[in-house]
Amino acid sequence: xxxxxxxxxxxxxxxxxxxxxxxxxxxxxxxxxxxxxxxxxxxxxxxxxxxxxxxxxxxxxxxxxxxxxxxxxxxxxxxxxxxxxxxxxxxxxxxxxxxxxxxxxxxxxxxxxxxxxxxxxxxxxxxxxxxxxxxxxxxxxxxxxxxxxx
Amino acid sequence: xxxxxxxxxxxxxxxxxxxxxxxxxxxxxxxxxxxxxxxxxxxxxxxxxxxxxxxxxxxxxxxxxxxxxxxxxxxxxxxxxxxxxxxxxxxxxxxxxxxxxxxxxxxxxxxxxxxxxxxxxxxxxxxxxxxxxxxxxxxxxxxxxxxxxxxxxxxxxxxxxxxxxxxxxxxxxxxxxxxxxxxxxxxxxxxxxxxxxxxxxxxxxxxxxxxxxxxxxxxxxxxxxxxxxxxxxxxxxxxxxxxxxxxxxxxxxxxxxxxxxxxxxxxxxxxxxxxxxxxxxxxxxxxxxxxxxxxxxxxxxxxxxxxxxxxxxxxxxxxxxxxxxxxxxxxxxxxxxxxxxxxxxxxxxxxxxxxxxxxxxxxxxxxxxxxxxxxxxxxxxxxxxxxxxxxxxxxxxxxxxxxxxxxxxxxxxxxxxxxxxxxxxxxxxxxxxxxxxxxxxxxxxxxxxxxxxxxxxxxxxxxxxxxxxxxxxxxxxxxxxxxxxxxxxxxxxxxxxxxxxxxxxxxxxxxxxxxxxxxxxxxxxxxxxxxxxxxxxxxxxxxxxxxxxxxxxxxxxxxxxxxxxxxxxxxxxxxxxxxxxxxxx
Numbered sequence: 121x122x123x124x125x126x127x128x129x130x131x132x133x134x135x136x137x138x139x140x141x142x143x144x145x146x147x148x149x150x151x152x153x154x155x156x157x158x159x160x161x162x163x164x165x166x167x168x169x170x171x172x173x174x175x176x177x178x179x180x181x182x183x184x185x186x187x188x189x190x191x192x193x194x195x196x197x198x199x200x201x202x203x204x205x206x207x208x209x210x211x212x213x214x215x216x217x218x219x220x221x222x223x224x225x226x227x228x229x230x231x232x233x234x235x236x237x238x239x240x241x242x243x244x245x246x247x248x249x250x251x252x253x254x255x256x257x258x259x260x261x262x263x264x265x266x267x268x269x270x
Numbered sequence: 271x272x273x274x275x276x277x278x279x280x281x282x283x284x285x286x287x288x289x290x291x292x293x294x295x296x297x298x299x300x301x302x303x304x305x306x307x308x309x310x311x312x313x314x315x316x317x318x319x320x321x322x323x324x325x326x327x328x329x330x331x332x333x334x335x336x337x338x339x340x341x342x343x344x345x346x347x348x349x350x351x352x353x354x355x356x357x358x359x360x361x362x363x364x365x366x367x368x369x370x371x372x373x374x375x376x377x378x379x380x381x382x383x384x385x386x387x388x389x390x391x392x393x394x395x396x397x398x399x400x401x402x403x404x405x406x407x408x409x410x411x412x413x414x415x416x417x418x419x420x421x422x423x424x425x426x427x428x429x430x431x432x433x434x435x436x437x438x439x440x441x442x443x444x445x446x447x448x449x450x451x452x453x454x455x456x457x458x459x460x461x462x463x464x465x466x467x468x469x470x471x472x473x474x475x476x477x478x479x480x481x482x483x484x485x486x487x488x489x490x491x492x493x494x495x496x497x498x499x500x501x502x503x504x505x506x507x508x509x510x511x512x513x514x515x516x517x518x519x520x521x522x523x524x525x526x527x528x529x530x531x532x533x534x535x536x537x538x539x540x541x542x543x544x545x546x547x548x549x550x551x552x553x554x555x556x557x558x559x560x561x562x563x564x565x566x567x568x569x570x571x572x573x574x575x576x577x578x579x580x581x582x583x584x585x586x587x588x589x590x591x592x593x594x595x596x597x598x599x600x601x602x603x604x605x606x607x608x609x610x611x612x613x614x615x616x617x618x619x620x621x622x623x624x625x626x627x628x629x630x631x632x633x634x635x636x637x638x639x640x641x642x643x644x645x646x647x648x649x650x651x652x653x654x655x656x657x658x659x660x661x662x663x664x665x666x667x668x669x670x671x672x673x674x675x676x677x678x679x680x681x682x683x684x685x686x687x688x689x690x691x692x693x694x695x696x697x698x699x700x701x702x703x704x705x706x707x708x709x710x711x712x713x714x715x716x717x718x719x720x721x722x723x724x725x726x727x728x729x730x731x732x733x734x735x736x737x738x739x740x741x742x743x744x745x746x747x748x749x750x751x752x753x754x755x756x757x758x759x760x761x762x763x764x765x766x767x768x769x770x771x772x773x774x775x776x777x778x779x780x781x782x783x784x785x786x787x788x789x790x791x792x793x794x795x796x797x798x799x800x801x802x803x804x805x806x807x808x809x810x811x812x813x814x815x816x817x818x819x820x821x822x823x824x825x826x827x828x829x830x831x832x833x834x835x836x837x838x839x840x841x842x843x844x845x846x847x848x849x850x851x852x853x854x855x
Contacts, residue, residue: 141648148655194640223640227698246643246683247676248651 131187153256165198189218208237215269297464308453315446322439329432332373339366360391387413505603514538528578562591584611635693650679688814707734731769738846749815750781757785784839
C-alpha cells in the first residue's frame with residue numbers, strides 16, 4: 121500500500137475469495153487504485169465464519185477494523201450466502217458494507233444476497249481493465265463516499 | 271325410443287270425434303223407436319178397427335133380429351085380425367123377442383112390452399072361437415102399439431149408433447194408413463241416416479286404423495333405427511335408469527365388459543366400476559340426474575372401468591340424459607382408452623426426461639458461467655499484467671500476441687455471457703403485461719449509446735404498446751437495437767426506425783436500420799445460434815443475439831423474421847401474438 125490517495129480512509133478490506141488468481145487480480149486492482157487500506161483474505165466460507173466467530177485469533181486483524189467486505193458467493197465448504205448471514209448476525213460487523221462479487225448473473229443469487237443484507241452486488245468482468253475499474257469504483261464509493269456506522 | 275308417442279298421436283289426429291261416432295247410433299235407436307211406435311200405433315188402430323167392425327156386425331144382427339121380431343109381431347097381429355090364427359104365433363113372437371133382448375142386453379122396457387104383447391096374444395088364442403074378435407083385439411092392439419113404438423125407438427137409436435160406428439171405423443182405418451205411411455217413411459229416413467253415419471264412421475275408423483298402423487310402422491322403424499344406431503355405435507353404450515339399473519346396451523358394451531346379454535340385464539352401473547370407485551357413485555349418479563347435461567364424466571380424473579373378470583381398464587365416459595315414458599334415463603358411452611392413456615403416460619415420461627435433461631443443461635450453464643469466466647479473467651488479467659509490468663522487456667511481436675490473447679479471452683467471455691442470456695430467456699417465467707415499446711426502445715437505445723452517442727437519425731413511432739413480458743421485451747430490444755447500432759456504425763447517415771406494420775395480414779413490430787444489411791438468402795439462418803452474417807473483423811459479435819430474439823418471441827407464441835439487402839440495411843419483424851405463420855416458423 122502506498123501513501124498516495126489521502127482521500128482514502130484507512131481501513132481493512134476483508135476479501136472472501138477462494139480463487140488465487142482473482143485474489144491476485146483484486147490486489148493488483150486495489151494497488152493500481154492507490155488504496156491505503158489493508159487487505160485480509162480468507163479462502164473459504166468455513167474460514168470466514170471461524171474468523172468472524174473469533175475462534176481463530178489473528179493478532180494483525182480485528183473485525184472491528186473491517187470497513188468493507190468483498191464476498192465471492194461461490195466458495196468451498198460454506199457458500200457465500202452463509203458467510204453473509206454470519207456477517208449480518210455478527211455484533212461488530214452487523215452494519216459493515218458487504219459487496220457480493222459474483223461470476224454469474226443468476227437472479228436467484230442476487231435476490232437472496234439482497235435479502236440477506238448485501239449492500240451491493242457486482243459481476244466480475246472478464247476484461248481486466250474493466251475489472252480494475254470496477255474495484256476502483258467500489259473502493260471509492262464504499263470507502264470514501266459512503267458514511268458507515270461507527 | 272324416440273317414436274314411441276307417434277302412434278297415439280296419429281290416432282287422435284285422424285280418428286273420429288266421439289260426437290261423430292254417436293250420431294250413427296242415435297240414428298239407429300231413433301229408427302227403432304219410430305218403427306216400434308208405428309207398430310204399436312198400427313196394432314192399436316187395427317184392433318180398434320176390428321172392434322168397431324164387430325160392433326157393427328152386432329148392430330146389424332140386432333137390427334135383423336128386430337126385423338124378424340116385427341115380422342113375427344105383424345104375422346101374429348094378422349092372425350088375430352085375420353081368418354086363421356096359427357097356434358104358434360105367440361111362441362114365435364116370444365122367441366124372436368128373446369133373441370132381440372139377448373142381443374140388445376138389458377132393455378127392461380122392451381122385455382115388458384114383448385111380454386105384454388105375448389100375453390095379450392095368448393089370451394086371445396085359446397078363446398078364439400068363443401069370443402067375438404073385436405072385444406079381444408083391443409088388448410092386443412094396445413100391446414102391439416106400445417111394442418111397435420118401443421121397437422121403432424130402439425131401431426132409431428141402434429141405426430144412429432151403427433152410423434157412428436161406421437164413421438169411427440173409417441176414421442180409424444184412415445189413421446192407421448197415415449200412421450203406417452208416415453211412420454214407415456220416418457223410420458226409413460232414420461235408417462238411411464243411421465246407415466249413412468255408420469258407413470261414414472266405418473270409413474273414418476278404417477282411415478284412423480290405417481293411420482295408426484302407419485304410425486306404428488313408423489315408430490317401429492324409428493325404434494329399429496335407434497336400435498341399430500345403439501348397436502352399431504363405436505363405443506360401448508349403456509342406458510341406465512335413475513336407480514342405476516342397466517336397461518339397454520349394445521353389443522360393444524358386452525364385448526368391452528365381457529358379459530353375456532342375460533347377465534347384463536341384472537347389473538347396475540356400479541357393477542361396471544372398479545371397487546374403489548363404487549362408494550359415492552350413487553350420489554354422483556343422483557347429482558347427474560339432478561342436472562343432466564351432456565358431459566364427459568369425471569372431468570380432470572383418470573377414470574377406470576371393470577370387466578366381468580375383475581380386470582380394470584382406463585375408460586373415457588361421456589354422459590347424456592333422455593326423458594322417456596319409463597322416466598329419465600342416462601346414456602353412457604364408454605371408450606377403452608388403454609392405448610391413449612398409455613401414450614399420454616409415455617409422452618409424460620418423455621417430457622419428464624426432457625425436463626430433466628433441460629435442468630441438467632441449466633445447471634451446466636450455471637457452472638459454465640462461473641467456472642469458465644474465472645479462468646478467462648485470469649488469462650486476460652495476467653496478460654495485461656505482463657504488458658504493464660514487463661512491457662519494456664517484450665518485443666513488439668510479444669505485445670501483439672498478448673493483445674490477441676486478451677481479445678480472445680474477452681470474446682469468449684462475451685460468448686459465455688450471451689449463451690447464459692439465451693438460456694435465461696428460455697428458463698425465466700413469462701409474465702405478460704402491457705409494455706410501452708416506444709418508451710422502452712428510446713430507453714434501451716439511450717443506454718446502448720452510452721455517454722457519447724453517435725449522430726443517428728432515430729424514428730420511433732409513438733404509442734406502440736405490446737402485450738408481453740417487460741423484462742424479456744427489454745432483452746429483445748437490447749439485441750435488436752444493439753445490432754442496428756452496430757451495423758450502422760460504418761454508414762455516413764445512420765438511420766434506425768422502430769414501428770408497427772403488417773405482413774400477410776398479421777401485425778408485427780419492427781426494428782429497421784440502413785446499415786450493412788445481409789444477403790436475403792441467409793435470412794432464415796440468422797436466427798440460429800452462432801449464425802453470423804458478417805465476419806468478426808467487420809462487425810464483432812457472438813451470433814447469439816437474434817437467436818435470443820427468436821426465443822423470446824417464441825416463448826410469447828409469436829414469430830420473428832428478417833428482411834434485408836446487402837449494403838442497404840436490415841429489418842427485423844417480430845410479434846408476441848400467435849400469427850398465421852407462427853406455427854410453421
